Amino acid sequence: MTDASLARDIDACCRLTGEFTLRSGQVSHEYFDKYLFESDPALLARVADAMVGLLPEGTELLGGLEMGGIPIATALAARVSLPALFVRKQAKEYGTCKLAEGPAVEGRRVTLVEDVITTGGAVRDATRALREAGAVVETVLCAIDRSPAGENPLADVRLEVRPVLTKADLDAARES
Template sequence: MEQSQILEIFRKSNALLEGHFRLTSGRHSNRYVQCAQVLQYPQYTEVLAAHLAEKVRSAVGVPDVVIGPAMGGILVAFEVGRALGVRSLFAERENGAMTLRRSFAIQPGEKVLVCEDVVTTGGSVREVIEVVKQAGGVLQGVVSLVDRSNGTVDFGVPFWAAMTMEVVSWEPEVCPLCAEGTPAIKPGSRT
């Protein structure tokens, strides 16, 4: 898939927004990516996941299992797992820590691919990587629909994204959009 095709999917689904946004970090930005808008369309999710699966298959082969963090990574992991023909798990928080629940298990030595919707700092992915390591899994790589770090995040393994972008952000006190008097909105899932 060409980047222009991926960008068109994000625009068609209203997942790529332009305006004035307050990010979870508290910083302000003129662009916002909300992958849930893409993931509500199974036809887009299937195409993007197949694209990511092919990148993984070509580079490192097929893993034994894929896993994503709840919430954002669940659908991505499911569709990437389906495209690769392997089982799909998700990790979720229990008492503040990412863990495997619901009788999910990674067997020692299993090759594992971590899947996420958006990577900015990689915090949730790193937590899932730790779950994989604690279970004795062999981390094969990480995939994400969007790499908002513009390629700067490093997980110590191959990382593939359907779309890589730089999202410029500012501290509120130096935000040029605030200086213009444009109100900031918070469209994300975390308040």
């Protein structure tokens, strides 16, 4: 069940209008600036609290995607006492050369944490890389799912998307 007050507060804080090019290359007349809620301690806490009930049983690690998923994964990890991973867009080319900073992932069940999903490109890339490293990745939690209603943009990599809010939730909050 959607928290209408959270949807209203996130929408009021984060929805920008104009012309924006998304990571996918799509052009949108609306943009949800997730950093506006992620930098607000009260809103970030509410999003993390809403994710607690979405977390799959058996999760061993929370994989926050660079950059927006990291603060959410950290806040969620503190609530559920699970370790967090910080998943880069690509492995760094120096030092440990890791893709995911934190505990080892091999053989462990990782639930990804992302801020906004539209086409799922960054999540898809992280899923493939973590699976190649031996992680079991089946679910992604996200604060906002902007993908078309009823579609799973990550079905091709067999990943379940569990959103706190959808674009429809935010649109409904704006209209109320």
